Amino acid sequence: MRGGQALPSTATAAACRENSNxxxxxxxxxxxxxxxxxxxxxxxxxxxxxxxxxxxxxxxxxxxxxxxxxxxxxxxxxxxxxxxxxxxxxxxxxxxxxxxxxxxxxxxxxxxxxxxxxxxxxxxxxxxxxxxxxxxxxxxxxxxxxxxxxxxxxxxxxxxxxxxxxxxxxxxxxxxxxxxxxxxxxxxxxxxxxxxxxxxxxxxxxxxxxxxxxxxxxxxxxxxxxxxxxxxxxxxxxxxxxxxxxxxxxxxxxxxxxxxxxxxxxxxxxxxxxxxxxxxxxxxxxxxxxxxxxxxxxxxxxxxxxxxxxxxxxxxxxxxxxxxxxxxxxxxxxxxxxxxxxxxxxxxxxxxxxxxxxxxxxxxxxxxxxxxxxxxxxxxxxxxxxxxxxxxxxxxxxxxxxxxxxxxxxxxMSGGMPWRLQSVAAGTDLADSVALKAITGSLACQDFCEFGNLQSPNKILVVGDSHIDQYTRALQELGGQEFHFLLAEAGNCYFGAELQTRTNGAVTQHCRNATDQAARWLKAGGIVAIVQGQRWPGYRNILERKVDSAPVDMPDLAKLFATMLGDVAKLYSGFRGPVILIGHAPDANLICYLRPAYVSLPCPVPTRVEHVAFEKAFAGFARHPVIQQVESPIFQLVDPVQTLCPAAECHVTDSAGHSLYVDENHVSIFGARLIVPTIIERLRADLSMASRQPPSQSTTR
Known part of the structure; x- marks a missing residue:
């Protein structure tokens, strides 16, 4: 918890004094x-x-x-x-x-x-x-x-x-x-x-x-x-x-x-x-x-x-x-x-x-x-x-x-003492912190890297915070043979045209590295599609304008999501091709499934307010006249909720007992393998459609 971060958000102190004053x-x-x-x-x-x-x-x-x-x-x-x-x-x-x-x-x-x-x-x-x-x-x-x-x-x-x-x-x-x-x-x-x-x-x-x-x-x-x-x-x-x-x-x-x-x-x-x-x-x-x-x-x-x-x-x-x-x-x-x-x-x-x-x-x-x-x-x-x-x-x-x-x-405590867990979780990846680290969905790139088929002409720009990084291993596994992925990722860093994560005037180095590299790749050309994912509601009240570092406080979700989507559209205003936006994964309440059996406490039902608000904001954004223009990017939404929550209840493990999450809102490689196929299918469909169009119409709908 730090006075600026969020830190942390939190600051503490302890007084020390002698036996008297x-x-x-x-x-x-x-x-x-x-x-x-x-x-x-x-x-x-x-x-x-x-x-x-x-x-x-x-x-x-x-x-x-x-x-x-x-x-x-x-x-x-x-x-x-x-x-x-x-x-x-x-x-x-x-x-x-x-x-x-x-x-x-x-x-x-x-x-x-x-x-x-x-x-x-x-x-x-x-x-x-x-x-x-x-x-x-x-x-x-x-x-x-x-x-x-x-x-x-x-x-x-x-x-x-x-x-x-x-x-x-x-x-x-x-x-x-x-x-x-x-x-x-x-x-x-x-x-x-x-x-x-x-x-x-x-x-x-x-x-x-x-x-x-x-x-x-x-x-x-x-x-x-x-x-x-x-x-x-x-x-x-x-x-x-x-x-x-x-x-x-x-x-x-x-x-x-x-x-x-x-x-x-x-x-x-x-x-x-x-x-x-x-x-x-x-x-x-x-x-x-x-x-x-x-x-x-x-x-x-x-x-x-x-x-x-x-x-x-x-x-x-x-x-x-x-x-x-x-x-x-x-x-x-x-x-x-x-x-x-x-x-x-x-x-x-x-x-x-x-x-x-x-x-x-x-x-x-x-x-x-x-x-x-x-x-x-x-x-x-x-x-x-x-x-x-x-x-x-x-x-x-x-x-x-x-x-x-x-x-x-x-x-x-170094091993986490998994034997304390309830029997429903004791035999899964959730029971072992070492196993949780092993099933991360990240390739662990530092700020930016390239992966997949580096000889492929199908260059896909992948940008976002840690909520895009969680899909990189699955992207490599499922699309690495046919796509050349260019990843620019920075944890806790918002990617936009006019807004950035609030930093009181100082952009942290890893944010600058990732955003600058993404801009260079776009300027160099050859990008056929863009995939962007981030923790969209996580930037509530922590955004600022790039031009003057003025804070942008938007507690209202509808206004927040509309503003962020419009800002992303400006970021890619010169791009002619598909832009796939990935919604944020539903909160897992993973703690509730992993708490020891000594204390039996009820698990709260996760709210879907944020997801409903984002879907509604994206629907309005996609119908906007500017987005409907012929030369604007083609925006699409992949919502992890539709995959991880097929019914009223969201799952935290698959049928084999593997954890779909590594923490409260980051999916594991097993969760990513359920979501990434939809992304790959969208990319294949978009690129196939573009290849069938005459060269003069390759950027039209």
Missing amino acids: ALPDRGQAGSLSSTASAAADRHRTDIDGLRAVAVLAVLFFHLRISGFSGGFVGVDVFFLISGFLITRIVATDIEAGRFSLAQFYSRRARRLLPAFFTTLSLSCVAAFLLFTPQHLETFGKSLTAAVLGVSNIFFWRDSGYFDLAARMKPLLHTWSLSVEWQFYLVWPLLLSVLLALFPRRMVWPIMAIAIFSFCLIFEFQDGSVWLLSRTRAADWIADGRATVFYNTPFRAFEFACGAALVWLPRPRSAIVHEFLALLGLTLISSAIFILDSRSGTPAWNVLPPAVGAAMVLHADRSRWAGLVLRNRPAVYLGRISYPLYLVHWPLIVFCEYGLLRPLLPAEAIFIGLLSFALAILMFHFVEQPYRGGRGLVGPSGLALVGMVSFSVVSYA
Whole structure:
């Protein structure tokens, strides 16, 4: 789930804090040594309140509560708080000569690991009871990444189009914990060096780090990095928004901004404190209520919440504005923010997974309340007792036991545990994730390639996203002897004349490679027919105009399909020949057939609203006067629904028990072999008709 992708669509954060917010009063701007022996420790309850704001924003965002479209910015607030508190504690200890790296990591482990390992344990049980083999295997990999503190890298690299949906990843939220732990690994050592070099001017090197990190966001956010553009490393950053969202170097901006506050002199006027706190809360609230996962660029989206949180932290003497953060409910919520953050996302994922649909409003409220209840229990009966020294083992022992135990569990899940399945699916390809990978319908071309009979004069241009790639193996098998196929395919990339997948002004490299190659093949001539397929309803609300990157939001299916078909017609306006459009395969509800027998849940009936709307839109499109012109392409529709759903019920296996799908909406080679014959027959009929016409009439109907 990334702030731009869709990513992902989703963003998460976890706050880390010491045993309290107790901070000594600030001494000179460039030194903390005068405060090291001070006894006037103050518990900053406003920081607890700020955590409450951040965790509520994330919770309501994940529950899809209306108005909290920018709730993902809670991550920025949490990181900035962490940078401030950890820097203050470490710097004070370093200057006092009592800093111990071992003790620092021990305190961090004592603070974070008990609730974290409890959440992982409960998630393992739920995944075992609910997940299909394919999803359980992926969960096991994410479990290892989370325990090793690299889940941010795992989810960054595992965010491709064929990847499981973000809301099927119960440990996705641990990416922010990994960022925190990577920060802990480097920051104390870096502070030691900087304090030795700049004992009286620490604010300047810290701000230099923040500025450098912010510049990195600008450089990497569109995925086109000049220094790496000529190397294979560019493939790793093709999705720039995911790169800057998940990786620690780009989050250093927020940590460093919080750290700089430690040495930045506070204003003397109480009025200025009130103004800073009020303006800071306004900036954070504006980001929560105005931004969404597709708005702006990461570099600018990060500024309002980060600057706002810095203002609130810097205004520690505000009274009236601070009342929002210092009241008892807000302070208590801030204290339980860590366990609340940990438990809420797995609850959402497992509930939606069991229901096979998003939560209804009443269900979302129930899950929110359940998250609060579990967070309170975890805080008082897991987190607090262990921090009070009542754990069975010490922090180092707990870390070792956790790593070993969860590594064993992850290994056990590596095969998906297909023996848990219901008997109806246990003997099919669906039961084995390895078998599912083996029956993919894709030839696995990278962006574009040619296959079939390369000497054949019958050149067929095949274009689209992953929903055309799923037919390539069957096209090779059934038509490779007589047709020369030229494939231009890019996952999650819409092919059109004036519209493209929304990318906030930056077309990802694989989209550009595929679309440019398709244009070159068309311009070169010799193409006798075109086959295009894509996940047509999948581009709802994620299209933009090519000319100015303006978003094109069309929630209405009729308008969406009519616009897309008209745009495709413009793309091929100069082509004289048949254009076969392939509709999208019906959703399979594959999860329902693969869920273990331990939990018996009803399977929802797949809706055919999207298919009916597309067929209706195509019928109107084909009758359009422009399409009826003699020199326009001949558009035809091949609808997989007619093959896979011959009756009222759609099939997920064939008569031999082979899976027709590899996931919820991508067909397997067995499903493709049922659909592709219709495409081949259309091509043969169209080319046969064209060959019987006189040369002067070969482009007429």
